[in-house]
Amino acid sequence: MEYGENPIAHSIDISAPSIARMRDWLLGGTDNFPSDRRACRALLDIAPSTRALVRNNRLFLQRVVRVLAQDYGVRQFLDYGFGLPVGRTNVHQVAQSVDRSSRVVYIDDDPIVLAHGRTLLDENDETAIMRATMTDIDGTLDHLKGTGPINLDAPVAALFVSGLHRIPDSPGAQSVIQRLAGRLVAGSFLVFCQLVSDSAAMRQAATEFMLQTTGHNWGRVRDKSEVHAWVSGMQMLDPGLVEVSAWRPDSDVTPRQRTFEWEEYGGVICLS
Numbered sequence: 001m002e003y004g005e006n007p008i009a010h011s012i013d014i015s016a017p018s019i020a021r022m023r024d025w026l027l028g029g030t031d032n033f034p035s036d037r038r039a040c041r042a043l044l045d046i047a048p049s050t051r052a053l054v055r056n057n058r059l060f061l062q063r064v065v066r067v068l069a070q071d072y073g074v075r076q077f078l079d080y081g082f083g084l085p086v087g088r089t090n091v092h093q094v095a096q097s098v099d100r101s102s103r104v105v106y107i108d109d110d111p112i113v114l115a116h117g118r119t120l121l122d123e124n125d126e127t128a129i130m131r132a133t134m135t136d137i138d139g140t141l142d143h144l145k146g147t148g149p150i151n152l153d154a155p156v157a158a159l160f161v162s163g164l165h166r167i168p169d170s171p172g173a174q175s176v177i178q179r180l181a182g183r184l185v186a187g188s189f190l191v192f193c194q195l196v197s198d199s200a201a202m203r204q205a206a207t208e209f210m211l212q213t214t215g216h217n218w219g220r221v222r223d224k225s226e227v228h229a230w231v232s233g234m235q236m237l238d239p240g241l242v243e244v245s246a247w248r249p250d251s252d253v254t255p256r257q258r259t260f261e262w263e264e265y266g267g268v269i270c271l272s
Helices: 019-026 034-046 050-072 091-098 111-120 137-147 173-183 200-213 224-230
Strands: 076-080 103-108 127-131 157-160 189-196 263-270
Touching: 019 034, 019 050, 019 111, 034 050, 034 200, 050 091, 050 157, 050 189, 050 263, 076 091, 091 103, 103 111, 111 127, 127 137, 137 173, 157 173, 173 189, 173 224, 189 224, 224 263
Parallel strands: 076 103, 076 157, 103 127, 157 189
Antiparallel strands: 189 263
């Protein structure tokens, strides 16, 4: 049985929107239901750039994993809140294209994500699926320390790509970052991005919509200044905190975010 597993408590309600399935629809996937599609269309009325934002965020995930594997020799990844699998561009596939021995643990607590993950992601001995919340840092790391497959005495890249805005202010995204940074060894990396907006009206509208849509299983859209406060005093890989399509683009024609009613804002923390 997996860490934290309670199969009786798991149920999949297709009448209510799911963040993971909404994201799947926005990425052009088919693992979604009418409730998810209705919610996405309503969200696009509030923030028309959302589909491009989600796709650029996915490209950021692929780039950052490849860069960390190729240029920094990272061979271990923890993917928190990984969502529904997407084609052949998931973390273990990108990392293992650089080095076949790369190890990945996917962490989520959405039952439909776990069901699809076990089917599509657990392809070899170097990948594993764990049921846990994104905020259960100590629980997940304590479990991994005792059972593997991740060696926490060696560097790890922990990924919170499009997840921190789903964390309410208590315990808070900053608390999650600080606790994780305090547990990983020197040479590790912490990758994150957060939905932000320069418009207070947009932050409020999008936050209220997502709270209502998810049954309050969400956090909030934040201001860039809050994100900067999270990493104050921490070392970051160039180019620092940016809108994610601007993070080390592959070329001049790499898709970029063009409208900014909201954006994914983040970067890579170097732990030393």
